[in-house]
Amino acid sequence: MKRILLALLLAATPALAFPDRPVALIIPFAAGGPTDVLGRTLAEAMSRGLGVAVTAENVTGAGGTIGGARVANARPDGHTLLLGNIGVATVTAQFRNPPYDPLVAFAPIGLISPVPMVVIGRTSLPVRDFPGLIAWLRETGLGVNLAHAGVGSASHLCMTLLRSLIHTEMTAIAFRGTAPVMTEIMAGRVDISCDQTTSAMPFVTDGRVRAFAVTSPARLPQIPEVPTAGQAGLPGLEVSIWHGLYAPRGTPDAITQRLAQALRVALAEPRVVARLADLATTPEPPERVTPEALRAHLADEVARWTPVLRAAGEFAD
Numbered sequence: 001m002k003r004i005l006l007a008l009l010l011a012a013t014p015a016l017a018f019p020d021r022p023v024a025l026i027i028p029f030a031a032g033g034p035t036d037v038l039g040r041t042l043a044e045a046m047s048r049g050l051g052v053a054v055t056a057e058n059v060t061g062a063g064g065t066i067g068g069a070r071v072a073n074a075r076p077d078g079h080t081l082l083l084g085n086i087g088v089a090t091v092t093a094q095f096r097n098p099p100y101d102p103l104v105a106f107a108p109i110g111l112i113s114p115v116p117m118v119v120i121g122r123t124s125l126p127v128r129d130f131p132g133l134i135a136w137l138r139e140t141g142l143g144v145n146l147a148h149a150g151v152g153s154a155s156h157l158c159m160t161l162l163r164s165l166i167h168t169e170m171t172a173i174a175f176r177g178t179a180p181v182m183t184e185i186m187a188g189r190v191d192i193s194c195d196q197t198t199s200a201m202p203f204v205t206d207g208r209v210r211a212f213a214v215t216s217p218a219r220l221p222q223i224p225e226v227p228t229a230g231q232a233g234l235p236g237l238e239v240s241i242w243h244g245l246y247a248p249r250g251t252p253d254a255i256t257q258r259l260a261q262a263l264r265v266a267l268a269e270p271r272v273v274a275r276l277a278d279l280a281t282t283p284e285p286p287e288r289v290t291p292e293a294l295r296a297h298l299a300d301e302v303a304r305w306t307p308v309l310r311a312a313g314e315f316a317d
């Protein structure tokens with residue numbers, strides 16, 4: 001009798017037909033940058049867990065919002081996902097007409113990893129340390145070319161904080177990601193930026209760009225000679241970038257939970273952990289790799305950064 005009941009129950013519960021084709025992971029910034037490096041590592045690992053190809057696709061521009069809008073408007077069936085960084089939370093504060101409201105446009109899947117940032121500059125700058133850099137920025141003002149990945153990106157957030165903390169206007173130049181920013185710094189065509197360790201680390205360690213300070217509360221073991229901004233005299237410059245995985249609003253719970261499970265498995269793979277360690281980051285613990293944790297974190301971060309950014313005031317239309 002029990003067996004018959006079980007068979008009836010199973011017949012009444014349709015198996016989850018997901019995924020039934022490749023999954024597109026939208027990377028909203030340029031190839032070779034921090035989001036791309038993290039995204040390609042994850043895509044490969046999640047392909048193994050989901051049993052279908054997960055293909056990373058760079059959809060760039062407008063500080064990451066073109067890629068974000070692509071996912072917000074995609075069919076909510078779990079086959080189009082967004083890898084977003086802290087910029088997902090700052091979009092409402094930085095656009096006069098935000099392309100979407102992150103708190104309603106997406107179905108959160110899970111947090112991925114926190115990543116420190118590092119203030120970098122061209123090696124031909126006439127200064128070698130962070131206090132020297134701050135003095136030079138103040139003195140040079142609009143003569144400084146600072147680069148970022150568009151209003152609303154993580155690098156823009158870091159540069160906005162720096163400018164407002166030292167009360168100095170500089171000339172900002174926007175790129176489609178920090179990979180092209182890095183190329184411009186190495187060529188000496190722009191002066192400074194702020195990038196995530198996930199892509200900056202190799203350029204810093206082999207001396208192709210100069211690292212002035214990290215924005216984390218403590219020094220990083222991978223570059224122990226670089227002080228925190230706080231140690232070097234600017235304690236307000238503390239910001240940690242975080243990443244989340246999102247599906248479009250309306251994606252069924254069973255699918256977001258399946259994706260969250262695949263994300264947890266991917267982040268626990270020893271080769272993923274080792275790759276992230278090389279890039280000075282670690283995966284979030286499993287209890288934060290859930291739709292609930294990402295939803296709560298996103299709401300907290302929107303509330304935290306909106307007043308700060310409105311006060312610092314640089315907007316895109």
Ligand code: MLT
Nearest residue numbers: 029033035154155177178
């Ligand atoms: C990138 O991948 O290029 C960066 O995450 C852009 C940014 O947010 O600064």
